Amino acid sequence: MSCVSIVVQRFRQCKILIDERIGLLSEEVMIAAVVYFFASSSSVPQVETAAQTLLNIPVLTTGLWGDGESVESLLSLAAASSSSCSLIIIPQANLISKVKQQGKSIQYHGQINKQRGSELYDHFCSYIQGLLLEAQCEIRSQDLPDWYLKRRAFLQQQQQQRSYSAATPPEQIFQDDTKYSEWDEKGIPTKDSEGVELTKSGRKKLSKIYDAHMKKHIKWKEENGGTTNALPTPSIATQETSPPDEQYDDSLDPAFCHFIKGSFGKRQGLEFISDMGPFVHSFQV
Numbered sequence: 001m002s003c004v005s006i007v008v009q010r011f012r013q014c015k016i017l018i019d020e021r022i023g024l025l026s027e028e029v030m031i032a033a034v035v036y037f038f039a040s041s042s043s044v045p046q047v048e049t050a051a052q053t054l055l056n057i058p059v060l061t062t063g064l065w066g067d068g069e070s071v072e073s074l075l076s077l078a079a080a081s082s083s084s085c086s087l088i089i090i091p092q093a094n095l096i097s098k099v100k101q102q103g104k105s106i107q108y109h110g111q112i113n114k115q116r117g118s119e120l121y122d123h124f125c126s127y128i129q130g131l132l133l134e135a136q137c138e139i140r141s142q143d144l145p146d147w148y149l150k151r152r153a154f155l156q157q158q159q160q161q162r163s164y165s166a167a168t169p170p171e172q173i174f175q176d177d178t179k180y181s182e183w184d185e186k187g188i189p190t191k192d193s194e195g196v197e198l199t200k201s202g203r204k205k206l207s208k209i210y211d212a213h214m215k216k217h218i219k220w221k222e223e224n225g226g227t228t229n230a231l232p233t234p235s236i237a238t239q240e241t242s243p244p245d246e247q248y249d250d251s252l253d254p255a256f257c258h259f260i261k262g263s264f265g266k267r268q269g270l271e272f273i274s275d276m277g278p279f280v281h282s283f284q285v
Contacts, residue, residue, distance in 0.1 A: 003042040004050040004285040005095045007035040008059055010276055016088060016262060017269030034088065037095035038112045038120050045176055047120050050285040051127045055135075059281040060085075078132070078257040079139050086258035089128070090270065091121055118264055125261045129248045136256045145251050147244045154243035166220035170213050174206065186210060 034054060038047065058071045077085045098107050112120070130152070137144050171187030174180060180189035188206050191197055198206075252259060262268065 003039045003046045005037040005039075006050060006054060006283055006285065007092075007095070008054075008057075008281045009035065009272070009274075010060060010279055011272040011274035012276075014088070014270065014272035016090075016260065016271075017267065018260070018263055020263075020267060035090045035092045035095070037092055038117055038124075039096060042112060042120055044120070044123060045179075046285065047124050048127050051124055051131060053283075053285050055128065055131055057281075057283070061276060064276050074257070075132075075135050078135065084255065084258075086260065087128070087132075088260040088262060089125055090262040090268070091117070091264050093117070114265065121264050125259075126246060126248075129246075129252055129259055132257050132259060133248065133252050136253060139256075145247065147247050148251065151243040151246070158243075166213075166216040167224070168213075168217070170210055170217055173210070173213055 055075045056073045058073045058076075060072050060074060060077050061067075061069045062072075062077070063069045072080075074085060074087060093111050094108065096108055096111055098109070099105075100107055111117075130148070133148060134144065136142075174183065174187055174189050177193065179193055180191065181193055181195050182191040183189050188203065188210050189198060190203065248259070
């Protein structure tokens, strides 16, 4: 079962209810509204993969479909100085619904619980904004903000430390195909997700993590009769120390991409105008 369902809606103008207030986006811009759903089995890496897919999938045009204009991704459209685009994220739990008894009932099995869904939603939106900021700075030949570099490094280190328990076999701790594509006989990565060889220092760092985890795992097995567990799902929990606060409102230029985060767990409203069908693209990650 796919863990993230996404519907992309293209339109020119919209009004959206955010925190019980209506916001209006101006006309004559290319807008993509993303309606998404996380299944109960969704994990942080899967959510990040969905965010990357969303920004890179070519489903947008500035004109009418079939008028000869090339289809573009949101990132490529944002990079074009002659275009303006917006991205609106709207959470919708009912994308998992199934009709039963020949249309007499509808079921919503597999929905993620509200607290976990809220955590993943925040991470989904933050991760998208981070990707947009990185693209903006690269295209404009600008340095990434200091707060972003510190926050990214903090979160990456924190995720590495908490993403597995002592019960996890050492050969499983780096089995993440969103980051790596090849591993050695111990399960230590040798190439990144794009097939590029890891640097000597990078592999050395991973080897140290592997060795440290091996010691913890051996001790755990001695205390628990030799039983091992599969790699657990990482948790986005409140930490004892916090990374630098997000400052996307100051750093992400709306002229590059106007990002709108829809309300989660509150009353929702959406009104839009579109003239460039097909209006909707639906896919699962």
